[in-house]
Amino acid sequence: MEARARQGILGDDMKNEREQIVEMLKKAYFMELETVISYITNSVNLDGIRAREVAESLEKDVQEELGHAQQFANRIKELYGVVPGSEQFAAEQSYLQPPDQQTDLVHVIKGVIAAETGAIEHYNAIIEFTDERDPVTNDMVIAILADEEGHRRLFEGFLREVETV
Amino acid sequence: MEARARQGILGDDMKNEREQIVEMLKKAYFMELETVISYITNSVNLDGIRAREVAESLEKDVQEELGHAQQFANRIKELYGVVPGSEQFAAEQSYLQPPDQQTDLVHVIKGVIAAETGAIEHYNAIIEFTDERDPVTNDMVIAILADEEGHRRLFEGFLREVETV
Amino acid sequence: MEARARQGILGDDMKNEREQIVEMLKKAYFMELETVISYITNSVNLDGIRAREVAESLEKDVQEELGHAQQFANRIKELYGVVPGSEQFAAEQSYLQPPDQQTDLVHVIKGVIAAETGAIEHYNAIIEFTDERDPVTNDMVIAILADEEGHRRLFEGFLREVETV
Amino acid sequence: MEARARQGILGDDMKNEREQIVEMLKKAYFMELETVISYITNSVNLDGIRAREVAESLEKDVQEELGHAQQFANRIKELYGVVPGSEQFAAEQSYLQPPDQQTDLVHVIKGVIAAETGAIEHYNAIIEFTDERDPVTNDMVIAILADEEGHRRLFEGFLREVETV
Amino acid sequence: MEARARQGILGDDMKNEREQIVEMLKKAYFMELETVISYITNSVNLDGIRAREVAESLEKDVQEELGHAQQFANRIKELYGVVPGSEQFAAEQSYLQPPDQQTDLVHVIKGVIAAETGAIEHYNAIIEFTDERDPVTNDMVIAILADEEGHRRLFEGFLREVETV
Amino acid sequence: MEARARQGILGDDMKNEREQIVEMLKKAYFMELETVISYITNSVNLDGIRAREVAESLEKDVQEELGHAQQFANRIKELYGVVPGSEQFAAEQSYLQPPDQQTDLVHVIKGVIAAETGAIEHYNAIIEFTDERDPVTNDMVIAILADEEGHRRLFEGFLREVETV
Amino acid sequence: MEARARQGILGDDMKNEREQIVEMLKKAYFMELETVISYITNSVNLDGIRAREVAESLEKDVQEELGHAQQFANRIKELYGVVPGSEQFAAEQSYLQPPDQQTDLVHVIKGVIAAETGAIEHYNAIIEFTDERDPVTNDMVIAILADEEGHRRLFEGFLREVETV
């Protein structure tokens, strides 16, 4: 155990784990970037007064999610990985494409919940894998998870109201 | 002429031109978003002291280009268009994919010049088309063009030095 | 052409055009000032939660529109005109008088759209007239037009929702 | 009269009045503290988009009401009283306990109006009592009353809309 | 007395007084708005070096007077009144219309003194009426009166010099 | 293990643990709120020069502890709990009630140490319980624990001096 | 009554009262200026750790008291008085001259209490005199009185501790 502590996740003995983490982080990197795109698109498209509240929430998140993407990129680099280029980006958030009616709030709210749920699952997996193996990545992803959990909860509250009315 | 001035590009008589402009802006929207991705990727990947200067320049541009994307999205909305979703995004900047060696500065510099050249060409086309038709879009794109011209010139200077040495 | 360029719109040869522009700017000056009054009045009068969003939007615009009025006043002065006094002010925004019910959002939203439409038409006329004749006024009014177009679009979105529900 | 002016409310001749004011301020102190608790609780519990507007209004008030509590505490001290401890706190805002449904806006809005009404009544009484007797307390409570009146008016407007729909 | 204190000016028993105050505040609201217009107009029109000092003073007051107008509007609302619309605005400051010569400082200085004198008289009346009846309005208007008294005194000093020379 | 990671503490399989955490957080929420009250009360009541240092330390903590309370409230919400209302508040800090002599520093210092000790014990329990179960709560409470440990240590130092002299 | 309200304290009919107020303000002006001098002198002279707390409190008050002096000067001017020159200054704070020992805290604390007591008495007299006569001066002096009362209370607390030990 002593030996293991020496360089931690950056030690030669941890090469395999490190590469696995890098792969997980690459996926996270593109998830955040697609969220950036989806949130700009939807925050601008939405029409209506109630939509203002939702749109402003998304606009504010654009910067936050971009920050997450940059954190993932930097950690990939620190773990001796290579940040992937735009050609490896593949859209997956079918649920966040513009709806037919730009006043269709429910569509957007459900889309955000779906996106956040995907992120929460992937980040829980990273946290589980890095626990005891790579405390720095572990800590960083817990902080990001906290943001996503809070964000999903907010939109679940939105949904509850919208579906009631 | 009087009649035409009344509502300008937002008038019913300008519907066709408006839709053409919207199409041009959608393309511009995705160009800027891909640039955001490429600049994060490359600014993080680059190794080396001289690369620091380049990386910092790219990092700073990430915010600027994201701002451009948001301006394009807002203008699409104002012209009664719908901002496209992430599924319509298709990577085109083959020249900005990560190089084999993360110290390969020339690869990145040339990639940036190529990306900016593409933007300059497309924005000149928008400016020419909107001239006298849509002064607000025209003005907005001229301001963005100014940024891109300055940026390309900077990287041409970088290239000149790197190729000399 | 050489001759014409020398002093531009401030040259003696442009006296007639200059006076025409001054008249257009005087009208714009009072349009903005009435909008200042109407927006304070309506932002304060509106009752209700959804109205909050609208009222806050109007409050924020009060400063913006006041700024426009000051820009118009300054440009009148620069073109050797005299800014008119309060006795020449005549209210025209019949559609922005306080409604019977202070929760009547639709009334206010439609009033704002009407006010912005009036401004958009007048500013398009100024832009058309000053094009090639007075680039400084032209540029200034395009920037102001951009604000008004964005603002009307926002309220059209509000209207769409309110009328749907 | 001369004699009375000398030390004002802090003079020995005013001991009785001073002690009466201190008692009134103690009550006000706990009213504000309970409001702090109730507003945190309700601002967090509320679900929904429209609730966002209400929740944000409450969140912002938390700081304001805490400031009021601190002003009351300081004035108690200056009038030679002792600020009471937490054991003397007794909850009274039965109308601001969490509702059964966290989307029940009407419950919260009515609760806020009830709380503000209680405060307005108590502060009017302090103002009346301190008038001509203790101008510093008088002035301080008028300023706090202004906040509460404005706040209640806002929520009355909310209620009007919510009950209409 | 106890009874009266309960809700203060917002109580049902004070309805008549409240309506009288609202009428006084409406007049004050339009006085401040006309001052905003007159000060923009005159601050821009004035020519000359000494006029700079006067113009800058007026420019700075534009924001202050606008703030007063917004305070009056909000208080009207809180007292259950309706803020009047632009059609009820009627210019009264004949003494602040643009002079024949834009270097005629005396005309403007006298106009400002006349406008401030009108405000001081009206605000003294409101203060007298609200004293003991509505301490919140009373306090607010005293603070505004302080601004106007200071401002008039400054211009009286200007006049004294200008008339001496 | 894979299954467990998917939604983490927010997954259906974690309902029991989640509810246990919510109960622990409710207790923490009221502990922090009582501390807010006690610290305002004591910071204002204390007399004397040396007491200034202590009072200023408590004043500064008021904001910090209020922030903790808000963090606990938000986390309760995110874990699908309901933040409790003021009627469920029951004072427990008998050791922080105002002393007989307002210069009795030792009383206050010991009270603060007792309050912080209570918090440290409860937060250690939460940390132990959430470890591996709910990393977001775990991380949040560790950060709060750090504040409380530092704070208690400071007051232990105060006590040491005061008891020596 | 109507007649009286017209110009308030600035009306011709109030000349006598106005001159009395001016005399009271001149006295207040010099009281504040002497306090400025005494507080600089004593804040610098004091030696010792506990003295630090006192000295810092005095240093901070220097700016506050200077501000009071400027407020008094401006009000004298507004009431058509003439601010007196330095030759009319006569020191009265015998109790705030430097003590024999620069560690003699009690001397300084008692001196500050004496100075604040003098101010409190004089300001109470001004408040009583201006009540109903000159609301602007009245309001201004109440605000200044609040500062002085708070300040004396703080030093009374200091004295209590110092005399106990």
Next chain:
Amino acid sequence: MEARARQGILGDDMKNEREQIVEMLKKAYFMELETVISYITNSVNLDGIRAREVAESLEKDVQEELGHAQQFANRIKELYGVVPGSEQFAAEQSYLQPPDQQTDLVHVIKGVIAAETGAIEHYNAIIEFTDERDPVTNDMVIAILADEEGHRRLFEGFLREVETV
């Protein structure tokens, strides 16, 4: 037309026009730099109270004009020109040399008007030449022209007063 739009003014086909623009910008560059020198010199030399107003106006412009010079330099660079060195600087503002009497305001005011007139003429020429050819330069120079027009108008107002008295 398509072809022309591609690279705009930076295309090979625009080499001649580009070089002409560069020459015009070089001239503008030195005009602004000489203005920087003249304004420092004159703002410091002027004696007198009225001169204060003028001197402060010039001081503030020093930064503005320096900024213009830097904009011209950057644009020369972007258009593939070389910014000229100090040896190519030749003074031309004979009308802004220090007067015999340092209180001779008229001399300085006329000098500033002459300098601004020269700039206005040259910038109008650039605007005319770049119109439709180089929108980025066009836009930049219009913005600078706006500054110069406003500045000259201010000094014409100064002159009017000074010559009247």
Next chain:
Amino acid sequence: MEARARQGILGDDMKNEREQIVEMLKKAYFMELETVISYITNSVNLDGIRAREVAESLEKDVQEELGHAQQFANRIKELYGVVPGSEQFAAEQSYLQPPDQQTDLVHVIKGVIAAETGAIEHYNAIIEFTDERDPVTNDMVIAILADEEGHRRLFEGFLREVETV
């Protein structure tokens, strides 16, 4: 020489010189304090537009001169002197007492020049005395002298204009 350098002006061997410097600093301390009083008095009393420029200059200096006074006080303390109390203050600026006419600018300008001249002479004497003896005081007073020289020069310029007209 070695010996002398050891503790510099704070050494026992320098006691006589130190006490002489302290005396000079005490005089400077009161000069600055009287200037503070004179500048407040005169900046408020002056009437007129041109006077605005002078009054604003004096107002700004109030803070600067107060800062000088505090520097002198601190240095007295560091040199083991005692800062004198208000009873030792004796007014000397007969030339800065309020003039008969509050528009008498020449009186005030000459008074300021006289005050600054007195300061310049005294500070030159301190600089000469402390040279090579006490570099810290020397440096501090040179910096203060620079302020006073600049200030006098400005008012000499004012005088020149005022006497010419």
Next chain:
Amino acid sequence: MEARARQGILGDDMKNEREQIVEMLKKAYFMELETVISYITNSVNLDGIRAREVAESLEKDVQEELGHAQQFANRIKELYGVVPGSEQFAAEQSYLQPPDQQTDLVHVIKGVIAAETGAIEHYNAIIEFTDERDPVTNDMVIAILADEEGHRRLFEGFLREVETV
């Protein structure tokens, strides 16, 4: 387990572990302090343009590393340890002594990598030891480790380039 949680690392039952942690923190404290010295020394000594980038990176780290040292010192205190004095400091970074040539970048870069590697190893050991034992120290050191890992990675990138060329 319950028992253990009560006071955590601050409990009596954890005395041994606590003392072991204190020893590890003392070592860390001096490592950071030596790094502060080495980075100032090397950032100033380095000559050359490329060295600028390195020197600026070191300069910025000086503050960061000083902050780490202060965090370690505070934690030692909180764990009832005594922060060691300067006499116990012993230099260990032989690899960061000034090189023979002040342009020898490789020497400095390698030295920084060596220093960071030492820190990474020691901090990994602390993290391993405090895991489950002292979550506050654990969290604090993980955050510091993240800084050091990022910093080493940056300098590895520098080395890669420098060795290539």
Next chain:
Amino acid sequence: MEARARQGILGDDMKNEREQIVEMLKKAYFMELETVISYITNSVNLDGIRAREVAESLEKDVQEELGHAQQFANRIKELYGVVPGSEQFAAEQSYLQPPDQQTDLVHVIKGVIAAETGAIEHYNAIIEFTDERDPVTNDMVIAILADEEGHRRLFEGFLREVETV
């Protein structure tokens, strides 16, 4: 000696020395202004990555050197001199004219060193001359010399590297 100290360099007895200093300051004034021009020119012209570091250093100095020029101008005025006009400007920095190749770093670095050396020599001469004669100018020029010495040293370091490679 007494006599001499009275007015220092501003005394009548120092007229000759004062005029000599003024002449030295005029030369310094133009040296700084030419440096402003040269640094703008060269900072914009330079191409390349390494050049970025140099260009940024020059850009930052533009403001610093402009500030020096303004200090020299103000001091000339204070010493009763007249700041010279642009016609007396004669370029002397032949070594800072644009090189043939815009990537020729060595040319620019040597030019900067030459310019700074010239300034250092001239400022040493002023310091020597003003020593004991004019402490204010002396102090001001020492502070400016410090900037120039630091700047030259930086570029000597640049040169050392560039010549090595």
Next chain:
Amino acid sequence: MEARARQGILGDDMKNEREQIVEMLKKAYFMELETVISYITNSVNLDGIRAREVAESLEKDVQEELGHAQQFANRIKELYGVVPGSEQFAAEQSYLQPPDQQTDLVHVIKGVIAAETGAIEHYNAIIEFTDERDPVTNDMVIAILADEEGHRRLFEGFLREVETV
């Protein structure tokens, strides 16, 4: 004399003096760095309320002393010296090692006075040596000496009180 002035302390003729100054600055550099260490150590270790005042004073000085160290390092560089590395650091402040009792204020206060006395002596020596030889170093060290003198005086005041009680 002319010859000597040319390059001042940076001239070839001053090589010997320059090297002597560099040696003095190296010693000063390490004195400041040890003070940084000692002040962190002692500010953290001290227990007690009165100790708070002392500890806060030391904490604030940490940044100031670090700044001094960086100034010394930069000046060494400018004088063509090499800043020494950490291996040449030798602790000398035996009087600032942690005391046996962490509440032993007298020990720390005396230690600080001893450290400041050492600095004052060394800086007086540098000032004496650089006088007329190197004005830039001379000025820089006088400014640092001013800090140290003020700091020692403060702690002498602390000692006086502590020893009295």
